[in-house]
Amino acid sequence: MDRRQFLAASTVGVAATTAGCLGNALSSTDDPAQAGEDVDTTTADNTITVTADGEVETEPDRATMSIGVESVDESADAVSDDLATRSEQLREAFDDLGIPEDGVEEGQYSVRPSPAARREDGVEEFVGTHSYQVTLDDVERVGEVIDAAVDAGADDVGRVNFTVRDETRAELRKDAIDDALATADEEAEHIASNRGVELTGTTAVTTSDVRVSTVRHDVAYETDDAADAAPETEIDADPVSVTASATVEYGFSDAGD
Structure with a gap:
């Protein structure tokens, strides 16, 4: 129809x-x-x-979203190691979901001193992020991908943009x-x-x-124990206009x- x-x-x-x-x-x-x-x-x-x-x-027949991991530690090396481990878990989750390689692009990667770090006894805090841009041509799978990413350790799920393919x-x-x-x-x-x-x-x-026009949805999710009892994420996109x-x-x- x-x-x-x-x-x-x-x-x-x-x-x-x-x-x-x-x-x-x-x-x-x-x-x-x-x-x-x-x-x-x-x-x-x-x-x-x-x-x-x-x-x-x-x-809409295309959705894009930013999904990543964050880490905080007292040394830059520890943050880098944690990001590497959790990013690998996230990539494995994308593979398990059947998302093609061209549907996952490297996003921002950074390790830097925390602007809110407390310097007591010479201790400094570092924060790091590693994100991916995920593109789906099946917009019905957005909730499924978010849930799987969070289960794999993602703690940074950005806004979901619904749009249309070039054709x-x-x-x-x-x-x-x-x-x-x-x-x-x-x-x-x-x-x-x-x-x-x-x-x-x-x-x-x-x-x-x-x-x-791009329809945007902010994603609200939980990463603590309460998330285990939460229902699956569902996002209903409004129509896109050209x-x-x-x-x-x-x-x-x-x-x-």
Whole structure:
């Protein structure tokens, strides 16, 4: 079943754009009619320009998340060793989940003195982090991956971003442009009717500003004994929207021509 839902296009900024264009097309400080000259309403100067937005919604088909481990100790070497051990456990969990290698990318790795460390008797505290960027094409598995990562020792699960794959974006871009063009046609017809002129066709079209909204979810989880009794993590993603803008220039003539 096609779950894409088409929304009414947004025309924010259309009125301002068309008002300026109509001012150029339909009025002039040097009116040739007042000087006894014939006015040619079919020249290229007789144009109406409309800018409109189109939007399409769809269910996300890709999720990305940052998952990592943290360590605190009194020496940098101890922190590094702990990060290495726990990072290996985390990578094994990803392998057990069947996540392909290109779906797991190395993220941030750092070992540094703790900014909140207490220096008593020369003792200094170090903190370290090692994170991975995980990408899933099956968004239904997000909760499963989070739970498995936490069970493997992950204590740093960042925000989950839901979006769409490149091929999905390319297809929805066409639908969003179609929506924008349809709205531009409707706006141009309205403007022409209001001004008492008739559209003669399209003289130019440009598209821009293709955008994909990203749905973000903050993850709340427990790493202590209470987590053992907690239910499996479930995250329901809201629809992702793809928007595009179109600017269309229309020629027009007097209604009586």
